[in-house]
Amino acid sequence: MKAMRSLALFVAAFVLASFALLAIPSRARATPNYPDVVAGALGLSYTPPCALCHVGGRTGLGTVNTPFGKSLRAHGGAARDDGSIEAALAAMEKDGTSSLHDGASDVAKLKKGQDPNGGDASALSAEPPAYGCGGRIAARPGDVSGVAATLVVVAIASFVRVRRRPRIVRHHA
Amino acid sequence: MSLRKTLVQAGIPVSIALSIAICSWPDDGHAALKRVGDSKVFFFATGTPAMKFTGTGSDVTIADDGKNLTITVGLTTIDTGMELRNTHMRDKYLQTAKWPTTKLTVVKSDLKLPAEGAKSKSTTTGTLDLHGVQKKVKVGYEIEKRDGNYVVRGALNLVMTDYGVETPGYVGVSVDPAVGVALTFVAKDL
């Protein structure tokens, strides 16, 4: 009897949850791709990273707090509104906004491949990540070629902390 | 849980732990022992690959003829937590229709009795009758005397195949023939 009551309660919970969900109208939502919007609006040859506007590159509510991101918001850029971002960028270009107050406008810096937040320029214009097959392991200077060797080197390197911070190796021509 | 801890602390390998608790009584043998309260019997088994399970029961009786103490455990009511496994254990391996119990017999005078409020811990040798086969086994035990009652815990190891029990297996997983059973109960002198 007790088991049947548990069963009934459980089924009732599912049914209620299902009805609650079905009563809610579905709303399709395209995932906004703001870096592409910025690149398109300013005619950039590269797609800037999320970190241009989002602190630490982590997107989400309340994270548009880099100096450039704050300027963009101050000029009317709003979430889920590509038009407002394009308009804000145009306004920033027009008034020569310099988020770091260093005399050089943010938009001009972006067009030159520089980070208006004062960060590493190579990071800003680096080839964006891509997914799917076609990638290969690039040989790095000093590496012994071959996956097997890499496995061993990486495993050992992981345990040996040579430097406090990771090394940046520029190996692309 | 407490028994599990006791076995672990005693360093009894789970894979081969068969423990049976033995109670103690005065050396002069004038008092017979009688179980009081609940008792519990456990067995521990392991399998390949990386499997282990336990069986539990409570059908334990004690017989004291003045010289030997015989502890009888009913095998038909041991539960492994899965009805199908119980069926396999009873019908196919232990064959409880033919041998429904297992018995451990120990010589009373070999056991150490603690005084009130004290504990004794030792090992002794007994005879285990399982699946129609009798064999000598080494039994570890711990007895605590509390309020006139003996709280008994014990452990011993056995290998099922030594007793003619077939090594259990099921769709690619086999059970190690070395298993263990543990038993705990409270007893009193009459």
Add this chain to the structure above:
Amino acid sequence: MRSSSPVRAFVALATFALALVVTLAFTRTASAYPWMIRHGYGACTTCHLDPSGAGVLTPYGRAQGDLLLRDHYTKNGKAGPEEASKTAGFLFGLLETPDWLLPGGSYRGMYLYSKPPSPAPAIARYVQMQADLKIGLQPGIFRAGASLGYAHGGALSASITSRDKDNLVSREHWIGVAIGDAVMIRTGRLALPFGVRTVEHNAFVRASTRTDLNDTQQYGLALAYSDTKSRGELMAIVGNFALHPDDYRERGYSALFEYFVDPHVGIGLSSLRTQALRDVTTRVAYARQAHGLFVRASPWEPLVLMAEGDWLLLSPDGAATASGYAGLLQADFEVRQGMHVMVTGETLRPAQAGADPSFGAWLSLTWFFAPHFDVRTDFIHSRVAAGGAHANVESVLLQLHAFL
């Protein structure tokens, strides 16, 4: 299930291929039930080909899934003394496969409703989380496992095609050898050995350490050990080859070790360190670390308590190392066999200077209502740190999971 006839093996493979085509017409996570420790199954190898759990089931795993997982509609939901149902087999037992061939598949769909704080609009949509076919091979000492599925959106890190959407995904593909019953060496794309391998891929502990079963698997070489007292796996990571250019790939290691104090109590340690020349979001070089403890315990068969605490470290190039933490506490109560009520609390403070902690509370109901099927509802309250303030987000998830 026990036939080894070549004809039947061929039929099995052909049917698998056909099922693949059918499933691709539909598609992010795999199944792993760490609360099976309630039955003494702390180690994973008894039921799964993957020594750290999840993925294709062994014949024994299929039988236990039928006997111990689903509701049998008896008084307490438990199975009777009968053998496992034939429907436990691949394709509901319609196709017998030899023991060395382990086919499988999984479909998981979810209806999501999420209400962020106003004025952000509510989200209500259907999400196809997983539509994967899987195969495992275990002839002799040889071991191999692979999955292939379709993802309408997401799971990009597991993509083998290069579209923004509608990709073929392979979350795992590996080959290896078993050395005895306890050791396995594998290489290929593998789920990272770290923490409690839960099915909730978006739990803070899984997402923040990037060790979920969705798409954060990496390529590498792993050594796994498993016996009745402990299990562990150490993996050397060479990167995710589905992500390029190579600068974004992480190198490092991930490892876990779990010791079983008792058949029903496991205590574990996890450790991970990786580094890459570019972060996918910030595009700067970084090294990240996660080190933690986890516990699984079933003091009473219907109840399993699971806890994980991880210390997170992030060292971006040009900035100081920042630390954070992620924690999970989950109680799984099996009301009757097949019906689970789970209460989960979680917290996360990202490894980022000045970050505030976020919190989540879940009430989940899962019912394994038929062979190969379960439904699940989650009610989630999240208090998300955002820009120095906190935002409350309420979500309801309704999931259907079917596996072949």
